[in-house]
Amino acid sequence: MMNIMKQKPVVINLGLEVFHEALKRQEIESLAVHFLPPIASEELLDKIRRLRENSPSKEKVSE
Amino acid sequence: MKGVKVVSGKYFDSITLMLLSQKIAEIPGISEASITLGTAFHLHILEEAGYDCRSLSPNPEDFLLAMDVEGENWAFFEQKALELLERPAKPPKDLSEKDRLYTSLSSAIVGHPDANIVLISIPGRYVFSRAMEALQSGLNVMIFSDHVSLDEEKKLKTYAHEQGLLVMGPDCGTSIIRGVGLGFANHCAPAPVGIVSASGTGLQEVQVQLIRRGAGILHGIGTGGRDVQEAIGGITFLDALDQMLQDPEIEVIGLIGKPPAPKVWKSIQARIDEARMKENPKEVVLCLIGSKSSKDKASSYSCADFEETANVIAALLNQSQSIETVRKDLIQHREQIKIQAKLMGKRKGSLRGLFTGGTLCYEAQLMALPILGVVHSNAPVDPQMLLEDPLKPCGHAMVDYGDDAFTQGKLHPMMDPSFRSKMMIQQGLDPNTAVILFDLVLGYGCHPNPAESLSESIQKVKEARGESVHIIGSICGVEEDLQICSKQRQQLESAGAIISASNAEAALLAASLVEVDPL
Numbered sequence: 001m002m003n004i005m006k007q008k009p010v011v012i013n014l015g016l017e018v019f020h021e022a023l024k025r026q027e028i029e030s031l032a033v034h035f036l037p038p039i040a041s042e043e044l045l046d047k048i049r050r051l052r053e054n055s056p057s058k059e060k061v062s063e
Numbered sequence: 064m065k066g067v068k069v070v071s072g073k074y075f076d077s078i079t080l081m082l083l084s085q086k087i088a089e090i091p092g093i094s095e096a097s098i099t100l101g102t103a104f105h106l107h108i109l110e111e112a113g114y115d116c117r118s119l120s121p122n123p124e125d126f127l128l129a130m131d132v133e134g135e136n137w138a139f140f141e142q143k144a145l146e147l148l149e150r151p152a153k154p155p156k157d158l159s160e161k162d163r164l165y166t167s168l169s170s171a172i173v174g175h176p177d178a179n180i181v182l183i184s185i186p187g188r189y190v191f192s193r194a195m196e197a198l199q200s201g202l203n204v205m206i207f208s209d210h211v212s213l214d215e216e217k218k219l220k221t222y223a224h225e226q227g228l229l230v231m232g233p234d235c236g237t238s239i240i241r242g243v244g245l246g247f248a249n250h251c252a253p254a255p256v257g258i259v260s261a262s263g264t265g266l267q268e269v270q271v272q273l274i275r276r277g278a279g280i281l282h283g284i285g286t287g288g289r290d291v292q293e294a295i296g297g298i299t300f301l302d303a304l305d306q307m308l309q310d311p312e313i314e315v316i317g318l319i320g321k322p323p324a325p326k327v328w329k330s331i332q333a334r335i336d337e338a339r340m341k342e343n344p345k346e347v348v349l350c351l352i353g354s355k356s357s358k359d360k361a362s363s364y365s366c367a368d369f370e371e372t373a374n375v376i377a378a379l380l381n382q383s384q385s386i387e388t389v390r391k392d393l394i395q396h397r398e399q400i401k402i403q404a405k406l407m408g409k410r411k412g413s414l415r416g417l418f419t420g421g422t423l424c425y426e427a428q429l430m431a432l433p434i435l436g437v438v439h440s441n442a443p444v445d446p447q448m449l450l451e452d453p454l455k456p457c458g459h460a461m462v463d464y465g466d467d468a469f470t471q472g473k474l475h476p477m478m479d480p481s482f483r484s485k486m487m488i489q490q491g492l493d494p495n496t497a498v499i500l501f502d503l504v505l506g507y508g509c510h511p512n513p514a515e516s517l518s519e520s521i522q523k524v525k526e527a528r529g530e531s532v533h534i535i536g537s538i539c540g541v542e543e544d545l546q547i548c549s550k551q552r553q554q555l556e557s558a559g560a561i562i563s564a565s566n567a568e569a570a571l572l573a574a575s576l577v578e579v580d581p582l
Contacts, residue, residue, distance in 0.1 A: 004203045004229050005257075005282050005306055007179055009240045012171045014193060015184030015207070016078055018478065019246060022507035025545070026251075028243050031175050033165045035185045037074050046192070 065114050066137040069101060070126040070148065076185075077474045080126075087144045092133040096144065100472025101125035111454045126472075168193050172200045182245055183232075184208055190233065191215040198223050198230070206232030206287070207246050209467050213294050216287070220298040229299055232287040236263025236475075239270070239283035247477055249506035250543035252279030256376060257307040259300055261286045261320025264420030264504060265352065265369055267539050268566055269317060272373030274541045275564075278380055281312060288421075291323035301330055308338045308345060315346045315379050317372060321425070322354040335363050346379045348372055352422065353429055353444060368426055370565040397571055400563075404575030410533060411578045412497030414438070415490045416461030416570075417483055419476040420539065423502045424463040427570035434574040435459045441466050456490065459577070461500070477509045484516040491524030491532060498533045499524070500573035502566055503551060505540025514551040518558035525559035533576045534560045537569035 011030040013020040023030035075083065080098050087096035099105040101121025109129050110116050121127060128148075132140040165171035172178065181197035183190055187210025194204045198219065211233035223230045231238050231245075237260075238245045242253035249267055252274050260266035266283045273279055284303035291297045300323070307316050323331065328351075335347050347363040350372040359365050364379075364386060366372040371393055378389045414431060418424035421442055428444045438444070439460040441453040453462045453469075464476040464483045476483045483501075490496055503513055521534055536555060540548040552562050563569035 003227075003306055004179065004240060005284075005310060007241070009180050009243050009245065010175070010178045011245070012165075012168065012175060012178045012181045012197075012202070013184075014168055014171075014181060016076065016508075018078060018508055019182055019184060019207070022244070022248070025507065026243050029177070031165060031171050031178065033168050033171045035076070035189075036166075037186070037189060049192075 064133075064135055064137050065129070065131045066141070067109060067114050067116055067119060068128045068141055068145075069119055069121045070098075070128055070145075071122070073126060073148065075126070077470075077472065078478070080472070081474045081479045083147060086147055087128075087130065090140065090143050093130050093140055093144075094133070095129075095131035097127075097129045098148075099127050099129075101127050102468075102471050104468045104471070105473070107452075108454060123471075168196060172197070172202070179203060180205060180240070180245070182207065184246075187211045187233070191219065194219050194230065195222065198226060198228055201226070201228070203229045204231065205235055205238055205245055205285070206230065207235060208232070209234040210471065213289065216289060217295055217298075220290070220295060224298050224302055229284065229302060231285050231299060234289070235285040235287045237266050237283065238285040239266070239280055242279075242281055244507050246285070247475075247504065247506060247508040249274070249539070250541055252543075253281045254279035254380065255312055255314040256280045256317065256380065257310065257313040257315075258283040258317040258319060259286065259303045259307065260284070260317075261288050261291050261300060261323075262352070262422035264502075264539065265319045265350070265422040265426075267420070267504060267506065268369040268423060268426075269319060269350070269373050269376070271539050271541055272370055272565060273377060276373060276377040278377050282307065282310075286320075288321070291320055291327050293324035293326055297323060297327035297330060300327070301334065304331065304334055308334065313345060315348065315376050317348045317350065317376055319350045319369075319372065320352070321422075322351045348375050348379070352426055368430065368567040370567045397568070400568060400572050401575045404572055407533065407576060408530075409576055409578040410497035410531065412495050413457075414459045414461075414498045414500060414573055414577050415456055415493075415496050416440075416500040416573070417487055417490060418461060418463050418502050419465050419480070419483060420502050420504055420566075421463045421465055423504075423539070423566045424461050426566055427500060427502075427573075428461055430567050430570035431459070431461075431574035434571075435577060435579065441468070454486075457495075462486070477504045477513070480510050480513045480516050484520045487517060487520035488523055491520070491534070492527055496532055497578070498535060498573045498576045500569060501534075501536040501560075502569075503536060503538045503540070503555070505538065505544040505546040505548060505551060507545070509546065512546060512551075514546075514554040518554040518560075521555065521558035521560050533573070535563060535569050535573040535576070536560050537563045537566045539566065 014033040020032040106116045180203045182205045184207040187208045190211045220230045236247045242251040270280050286299040290299045350366045374389050428438045439448050439450040441450045442463045
């Protein structure tokens with residue numbers, strides 16, 4: 001079990017950059033992910049994800 | 064000339080929307096501009112502001128470009144505004160390798176194996192798959208976004224629980240982990256206190272009140288307001304409580320939120336009772352705001368508002384005063400506030416509350432109700448007091464401008480205070496308004512100077528209405544916040560507002576300033 005309260009946060013920030021900047025101000029490691037909505041539908045992405053999970057390479061699907 | 068254009072096939076996050084609105088408004092000849100999502104509620108807001116939207120039928124994912132321009136050549140300004148919308152996003156600033164912007168969550172997870180939390184603030188319909196991807200990669204998740212379905216929330220939290228992870232949210236505004244604020248968060252001052260909170264601004268208010276009393280918070284786990292409903296079963300609330308009960312660094316635990324579902328409450332109570340049986344048990348302070356049944360038990364202290372909660376936690380930490388004394392002092396202090404109201408002079412008319420914090424709005428209603436009898440709201444204490452149209456409050460009313468309807472496709476009012484400031488003028492100039500009540504939330508994630516536009520509005524109201532209206536507020540912030548609490552206070556007071564020490568006190572003073580007809 002990973003107890004979140006035992007470790008200093010190391011954050012991946014997906015979305016509003018203001019929260020990434022706030023973490024930087026607190027001297028916390030934060031990575032910003034620039035979000036754009038997927039061109040494919042969520043249903044199609046799910047199908048692709050399932051297909052890839054079953055494939056030997058297990059390549060991850062990004063948005 | 065006012066006009067609205069429906070813009071389709073584009074995506075902007077809410078900060079980009081605000082910045083674009085500001086850039087368009089700076090074009091010479093344009094006096095007002097806004098870009099919002101094409102929801103029915105935003106159409107209603109535009110119509111109330113004098114824009115003719117009758118012929119429009121946008122999809123909720125379309126954007127509404129509304130502009131008030133000089134002269135009749137709207138098409139000329141439309142072209143200028145659309146050119147701005149077409150400009151590609153700015154390339155990332157000069158970033159170090161560590162700071163570089165990733166373009167997908169997957170690549171960020173792979174590229175950063177030390178990460179332990181993913182903070183998500185994207186449109187609700189895209190949240191589930193990203194949050195699940197983070198959990199499946201062994202990461203905790205904080206979901207700031209709202210508009211995530213209950214079913215998706217349940218699936219995420221059930222999976223997280225099985226993996227020993229936490230999902231904070233959806234609609235989780237604030238969390239604090241090891242003294243680090245995530246989302247909207249005030250400057251943190253760690254102390255051996257852990258809070259589990261189903262309310263973001265409730266957590267912030269208790270934290271601020273504790274810092275002002277020389278204490279602070281080590282952990283504040285936000286759960287999202289729906290977590291304690293029966294459908295979710297308090298999964299995150301109970302997991303976070305379990306972790307805090309076992310945490311040797313924590314001496315006092317605060318539990319904050321609206322009253323949980325009976326089944327969830329039973330589980331919380333069972334854990335508190337069980338922990339009480341152990342050696343050196345931790346003190347537990349409850350603030351189930353609006354609960355009619357909670358009373359002190361051997362295992363826990365029950366508080367009615369956030370200020371009382373902070374007072375009790377601080378007393379337990381200091382062990383210098385009995386809880387009874389602390390509470391007696393608070394009651395006496397509040398009697399003084401009622402006397403202060405009499406000395407200031409009561410006003411005939413209605414109380415109007417304009418809030419950015421949902422639970423602060425709720426707490427203010429609870430403080431005002433015993434004095435005023437009825438207080439309408441878009442987030443009411445009692446469903447019978449639901450405000451039909453939050454743009455047209457009538458009678459005693461308190462509006463939460465951070466409510467989902469206002470924030471869909473738009474920045475939260477803590478980030479962009481402009482709409483609430485406009486409504487301050489509208490409400491303040493209403494001759495039926497006797498007292499205005501407001502909150503001002505500071506900290507990370509919030510606007511760099513929220514008092515500026517609010518003070519301008521307060522000044523306009525005071526110039527027009529003079530002493531016929533009282534304007535009372537409170538600041539949820541500390542001196543170390545980026546906005547500097549004293550500077551915010553100074554601006555508001557210079558404009559004519561009276562600033563109370565807490566949201567509860569501000570609400571009590573505001574309600575006491577209303578002349579209530581004897582029955």
